[in-house]
Amino acid sequence: MPHPFRATDLPAWADPSVPASSLDPQGASRRTFLRLGMAGGLALAAGAHAATANAATPAVAPGRPGDPRLAWLVGDHHVHSRYSHDAKYDFDQLARKGAELGLDWMVFTEHSNHGHRDKGAAAEHEEIMAARARNPRQLIFQGLEWYIPAAEHGTVFAAPGPYEVELLREFERRWDGKLNGWDADLPENEQRAVQALRWLAAQKANGYVDDVLVLANHPSRLGIDSPHEIRAWRDAARGICLGMEGAPGAQGDADPAWVAYRGSTRAQRGEYNNAPRPDSFPGYPVESYRTFGGFDWMTATVGGLWDAILSEGTLFTITSNSDNHRTIWDTWRDGDMPPGESFDSLGWKPSPVDTGTPQPGSDFWPGEFSRTHVGVTRHGYLDVMDGLRRGRVWVDHGHLVDGLDVRLVGPRGGRGTGTTLGGRLVVERGASVELMVKVRSAHRPNPHGALPRLAHLDVIRGAVTGPSTDRDSWRAPETRVVEQIDTSNRSGTYTLRVPLGRVTESSYIRLRGSDGNRHGAGYLGASIDPAGPLPHADNNGDPWADTWLYTNPIYIDVR
Numbered sequence: 001m002p003h004p005f006r007a008t009d010l011p012a013w014a015d016p017s018v019p020a021s022s023l024d025p026q027g028a029s030r031r032t033f034l035r036l037g038m039a040g041g042l043a044l045a046a047g048a049h050a051a052t053a054n055a056a057t058p059a060v061a062p063g064r065p066g067d068p069r070l071a072w073l074v075g076d077h078h079v080h081s082r083y084s085h086d087a088k089y090d091f092d093q094l095a096r097k098g099a100e101l102g103l104d105w106m107v108f109t110e111h112s113n114h115g116h117r118d119k120g121a122a123a124e125h126e127e128i129m130a131a132r133a134r135n136p137r138q139l140i141f142q143g144l145e146w147y148i149p150a151a152e153h154g155t156v157f158a159a160p161g162p163y164e165v166e167l168l169r170e171f172e173r174r175w176d177g178k179l180n181g182w183d184a185d186l187p188e189n190e191q192r193a194v195q196a197l198r199w200l201a202a203q204k205a206n207g208y209v210d211d212v213l214v215l216a217n218h219p220s221r222l223g224i225d226s227p228h229e230i231r232a233w234r235d236a237a238r239g240i241c242l243g244m245e246g247a248p249g250a251q252g253d254a255d256p257a258w259v260a261y262r263g264s265t266r267a268q269r270g271e272y273n274n275a276p277r278p279d280s281f282p283g284y285p286v287e288s289y290r291t292f293g294g295f296d297w298m299t300a301t302v303g304g305l306w307d308a309i310l311s312e313g314t315l316f317t318i319t320s321n322s323d324n325h326r327t328i329w330d331t332w333r334d335g336d337m338p339p340g341e342s343f344d345s346l347g348w349k350p351s352p353v354d355t356g357t358p359q360p361g362s363d364f365w366p367g368e369f370s371r372t373h374v375g376v377t378r379h380g381y382l383d384v385m386d387g388l389r390r391g392r393v394w395v396d397h398g399h400l401v402d403g404l405d406v407r408l409v410g411p412r413g414g415r416g417t418g419t420t421l422g423g424r425l426v427v428e429r430g431a432s433v434e435l436m437v438k439v440r441s442a443h444r445p446n447p448h449g450a451l452p453r454l455a456h457l458d459v460i461r462g463a464v465t466g467p468s469t470d471r472d473s474w475r476a477p478e479t480r481v482v483e484q485i486d487t488s489n490r491s492g493t494y495t496l497r498v499p500l501g502r503v504t505e506s507s508y509i510r511l512r513g514s515d516g517n518r519h520g521a522g523y524l525g526a527s528i529d530p531a532g533p534l535p536h537a538d539n540n541g542d543p544w545a546d547t548w549l550y551t552n553p554i555y556i557d558v559r
Helices: 025-036 041-050 093-101 116-135 162-176 187-205 227-236 256-262 307-310 381-390
Strands: 071-079 105-111 139-147 155-160 212-217 241-247 317-320 370-376 391-397 401-409 426-429 434-440 456-463 478-487 491-501 507-514 548-551 555-559
Touching: 025 401, 071 139, 071 155, 071 381, 093 105, 105 116, 105 155, 116 139, 116 162, 139 162, 139 381, 155 162, 162 187, 187 212, 187 227, 212 227, 212 381, 227 241, 227 307, 241 391, 307 456, 317 391, 370 381, 391 401, 391 491, 401 507, 401 548, 401 555, 426 456, 434 456, 456 491, 478 491
Parallel strands: 071 105, 105 139, 212 241, 241 317, 426 555
Antiparallel strands: 071 370, 139 155, 155 212, 317 370, 370 391, 391 548, 401 434, 434 491, 456 478, 456 507, 507 548, 507 555
């Protein structure tokens, strides 16, 4: 239902009525970013007064010269509470931690279960409604972690409204692969996943909910999300399944100090310590079951599956998030279940108990390590969803930089304008194109106590070759790193201008950055990626010493 946003609904760092002296260092840095031209702070504030839950359309359409200046809201679309059978924290613990760590928005994605469907989803919804009223500056979505039929998991979430929780419960009942026994790798189950996405699209089209989105989670973990399934989800109902986790949660699993404390073996960042099984896609190499610099192999491989999808000319967004269940070094254990009760009988688990001793876990708090940045022109739930759909997204680990703005400028582009992430720049054949990147370097210690340093930015370019005739292809042979920019001696806010020359074919540009601590020849060879992320040995994957950032692409359409 429509409701006007007040000025106080803005995040504190973007609200000009909040004194800068009262902001924490992260908030102060983000406000500085606004004032230095990274985004139109006044436009954002003014938009908040006028925006409604049902009418939050940015002023400028994507892909045109002069795309709007953006404010970047930081979020996490994959968080579990004690309303999931395998997580332990109270809802308020997670919401407070997210706020402390600078999250503007977050999605609670509880696992599908009979107890969740019957009782837990409604009970959590009451907590979410109360939290929204207490702190309108933090956008809290209710979602679901869907067991995709014949495949892995996915985040499903809807815009707030009178039927958001009913949508989730009905979707869970109708379409969840675990609850309905559709986990076998069968063509009919793959088709059920497609039907489920079309059902969601129909609920949006008929106005039952204002918006609904789906993102595939940890796609390479088990090797069961085949290329043709991912393409089928993308195509099932355009604008519903937007993309996938470029990096999974569980990034603390292989931290050497944590491994030594708990005595684990074969630990890997992201808990990617698997091997092919009978239902895995046979075309994936064994290396795909590991993360590279903490990122999923599909994303981290230049010329790999993500690029293969992008080279078809269709946007496919990547994200990064905590997948928080159990935080490393945390001392809380599961609450004690009342006698005779179970998760399914209650729909939740009792509140956790503090033991004073570190408990098993592999995750970071929401916003502590992994961040998804979404570009918006107004502050609101639909605006975050719109930014995700438009592909205005970049992600980072370890708070590698404080801010980033990327623009492609054609012959008539001016300073500070141009087409931004997720957009399409249309140019005449032979026109000259320039890439403009504005960076705000990290100026404060991250939650680990280290001051991050961006060592280099890699410009990755791929040709747009049209829809693949092989739906199981995971290669984009024309995609490669075309330039590496040394940023190791740069600090503060600075602009990089990269001439891309005259363009003769449609293509896309995306960026990747690194702290420079650990890299080598990419999976497909040094001629394609000379300084890419690498997998790590079991039990030796310190996430804070190997951090990266990735941006969504910008397309260049030649006419």
